[in-house]
Structure formats: C-alpha cells, structure tokens
Amino acid sequence: MTTETHNFYERVYTVVRQIPYGRVTSYGAIAKFLGAARSARMVGYAMNGSHAKDVPAHRVVNRKGLLTGKHHFEGTNLMQQLLESEGIEVVENEIQDFEKLFWDPMREL
DNA sequence: CTGATGACGTTGA
DNA sequence: GTCAACGCCATCA
Numbered sequence: 001m002t003t004e005t006h007n008f009y010e011r012v013y014t015v016v017r018q019i020p021y022g023r024v025t026s027y028g029a030i031a032k033f034l035g036a037a038r039s040a041r042m043v044g045y046a047m048n049g050s051h052a053k054d055v056p057a058h059r060v061v062n063r064k065g066l067l068t069g070k071h072h073f074e075g076t077n078l079m080q081q082l083l084e085s086e087g088i089e090v091v092e093n094e095i096q097d098f099e100k101l102f103w104d105p106m107r108e109l
Numbered sequence: 110c111t112g113a114t115g116a117c118g119t120t121g122a
Numbered sequence: 123g124t125c126a127a128c129g130c131c132a133t134c135a
Contacts, residue, residue: 027116031118040130041115045114
C-alpha cells in the first residue's frame with residue numbers, strides 16, 4: 001500500500017470518481033466496465049480502501065439500489081445523508097428511482 | 110499452495 | 123413476484 005495499490009483497485013476508484021453528481025451506479029456495472037463482470041464483489045471489496053481516496057463510495061450501491069455498504073461508513077446514516085444531500089431520495093436504505101438515477105459507465109463513457 | 114471471506118449477481122423453486 | 127442457494131473472482135491469513 002505504499003506505492004502500488006494494485007491496478008484493479010485503482011481502476012475501480014477511477015470509474016467511481018467519474019460518477020457525476022446526483023447519480024449512482026452498481027458494482028456489477030463497474031466490474032463489467034473493468035472487464036471483470038464476475039468480480040462484482042471485488043469492486044465493493046476494493047472500496048474498503050476507498051475511504052482514504054476521493055472516491056464517492058456512497059454513490060455506489062448494489063444492483064437493487066440498496067445501500068448495502070452503508071454499514072461500512074463511519075456513522076449509520078452517513079451514506080444516506082450524502083445521497084440525500086445530492087438530491088437522491090433514499091428510503092429504508094433503498095434508493096428511489098434507482099433506474100432513473102442509475103449511471104452506466106459503458107453508456108455514458 | 111490451500112482455505113476462507115466478501116460493500117454482488119444470477120438462476121431456480 | 124418473492125425467497126433461498128450457488129457461483130465467481132481477487133485478496134488475506
């Protein structure tokens with residue numbers, strides 16, 4: 001972690017960093033964009049170090065638009081607070097109009 | 110090298 | 123349409 005930070009992680013951070021304001025995406029979409037469609041879990045796992053980066057992990061949720069990773073944030077509702085701060089409606093840890101707010105890297109990029 | 114873990118996704122019942 | 127189980131791949135011990 002001193003110099004390299006495996007390329008895989010950087011790839012994830014890069015894509016997540018490209019997520020526009022008020023938009024969200026899923027781990028699978030990022031994984032597929034990176035060429036590792038079967039490594040969706042790794043995308044989320046990689047986010048473990050995202051807190052030390054400028055990666056808006058709160059904009060990344062699972063395929064169902066559920067804030068599965070909110071438990072990994074400092075507070076209990078920090079992730080939801082950030083999303084709501086961007087105009088995203090979140091109810092019961094679930095993003096509303098997820099399909100509309102969904103940002104596809106392969107479609108936008 | 111083997112085993113276990115995980116912020117997911119897909120398929121089957 | 124909802125719930126449960128399996129699979130996949132990369133990282134850590």
